[in-house]
């Protein structure tokens with residue numbers, strides 16, 4: 001009896017397991033995107049701002065903020081929520097920083113509890129200063145706090161005491 005029968009052999013006779021090439025990979029991505037995840041389409045969208053970013057890119061972050069303020073009903077998430085949580089992560093003044101967008105205040109909460117809320121326009125300007133860069137990502141509702149502010153979920157923000 002061939003050993004092949006006991007294992008998972010794919011991709012012709014090579015015995016390797018996985019995705020053989022980019023065309024197949026893209027096919028799988030397309031296939032998975034067909035499923036109704038019950039999340040708003042904006043989830044997963046990303047924009048990076050840095051000194052060279054165009055005004056159009058900056059405006060696009062404004063769109064992400066708008067989606068993060070927009071109510072959305074998700075059965076999976078148990079009712080009315082927002083379309084996404086918006087997080088900003090990257091390098092500011094030489095440090096790795098994280099910020100969570102707070103829709104009610106149109107500002108960003110920093111990952112250091114001793115710092116004040118930063119108005120949205122101000123954080124976007126900060127991101128576009130030389131040597132700074134921030135990537136704005138629409139994450140699934142409810143996940144932004146962990147992603148941007150408290151990675152290990154111990155109640156202490158990432159940069160507290162740093």
Ligand SMILES: [Ca+2]
Pocket residue numbers: 149150151152153154155156157158
């Ligand atoms: Ca923590």
